[in-house]
Amino acid sequence: xxxxxxxxxxxxxxxxxxxxxxxxxxxxxxxxxxxxxxxxxxxxxxxxxxxxxxxxxxxxxxxxxxxxxxxxxxxxxxxxxxxxxxxxxxxxxxxxxxxxxxxxxxxxxxxxxxxxxxxxxxxxxxxxxxxxxxxxxxxxxxxxxxxxxxxxxxxxxxxxxxxxxxxxxxxxxxxxxxxxxxxxxxxxxxxxxxxxxxxxxxxxxxxxxxxxxxxxxxxxxxxxxxxxxxxxxxxxxxxxxxxxxxxxxxxxxxxxxxxxxxxxxxxxxxxxxxxxxxxxxxxxxxxxxxx
Numbered sequence: 001x002x003x004x005x006x007x008x009x010x011x012x013x014x015x016x017x018x019x020x021x022x023x024x025x026x027x028x029x030x031x032x033x034x035x036x037x038x039x040x041x042x043x044x045x046x047x048x049x050x051x052x053x054x055x056x057x058x059x060x061x062x063x064x065x066x067x068x069x070x071x072x073x074x075x076x077x078x079x080x081x082x083x084x085x086x087x088x089x090x091x092x093x094x095x096x097x098x099x100x101x102x103x104x105x106x107x108x109x110x111x112x113x114x115x116x117x118x119x120x121x122x123x124x125x126x127x128x129x130x131x132x133x134x135x136x137x138x139x140x141x142x143x144x145x146x147x148x149x150x151x152x153x154x155x156x157x158x159x160x161x162x163x164x165x166x167x168x169x170x171x172x173x174x175x176x177x178x179x180x181x182x183x184x185x186x187x188x189x190x191x192x193x194x195x196x197x198x199x200x201x202x203x204x205x206x207x208x209x210x211x212x213x214x215x216x217x218x219x220x221x222x223x224x225x226x227x228x229x230x231x232x233x234x235x236x237x238x239x240x241x242x243x244x245x246x247x248x249x250x251x252x253x254x255x256x257x258x259x260x261x262x263x264x265x266x267x268x269x270x271x272x273x274x275x276x277x278x279x280x281x282x283x284x285x286x287x288x289x290x291x
Contacts, residue, residue, distance in 0.1 A: 086104070
């Protein structure tokens with residue numbers, strides 16, 4: 001599968017991503033724990049944010065001196081990017097730029113999923129939602145005039161677009177024959193169990209838009225914040241995700257590659273080009289930090 005590090009280059013960005021997962025083990029020496037976290041924080045230097053599952057999370061977050069999204073959450077911008085990606089995918093699959101009447105199942109009604117559902121409903125799509133938190137799903141469905149699909153019924157639910165916006169790996173190999181959608185494009189990371197699922201989806205006639213392109217609105221927002229862009233420039237930048245999706249889908253169709261292969265190849269080509277550019281200037285491209 002392609003990784004988080006592919007998000008930046010595939011959107012023609014000069015930065016590359018770093019992703020760290022830090023596990024904190026309780027020890028007798030609290031100072032030793034703090035010291036280990038200090039080393040990680042110094043390696044990261046600057047990060048888009050840090051999420052840990054420990055009560056001692058301040059050990060890491062306290063070391064991040066340049067954290068983005070401190071004043072504004074990125075999730076509405078992520079949802080905007082997903083919306084634009086879906087519109088481009090619908091155009092590629094059905095030949096229309098209108099989302100009116102398009103049936104979409106949004107899986108996950110958290111921040112991104114709920115915002116996406118509202119945007120789709122405003123575009124006159126028929127939007128159904130699903131979530132393990134039925135109260136949350138019902139609240140979103142009531143607000144947009146949609147229906148709630150039980151989590152057990154998501155696989156095989158007939159729709160034009162399946163938009164996973166919750167957990168990862170919701171499309172394993174064994175579910176491919178049961179899927180009844182035409183397009184898969186959502187805000188969740190790592191939608192597919194593995195890269196071979198992309199081949200299975202293509203064989204089944206299902207258009208899969210790579211998740212690391214669809215959900216890149218959040219990292220685009222980070223760049224917009226760091227660049228001090230106004231909302232108009234930020235919106236335009238994130239809406240360009242739709243343009244990128246169109247390019248990927250067009251190239252995939254003409255080359256007979258899957259969109260996942262095409263997007264991954266694009267990312268690698270851009271990374272190689274940036275390496276060559278930096279090397280020509282006598283500098284080195286520092287790899288992403290992985291902990």
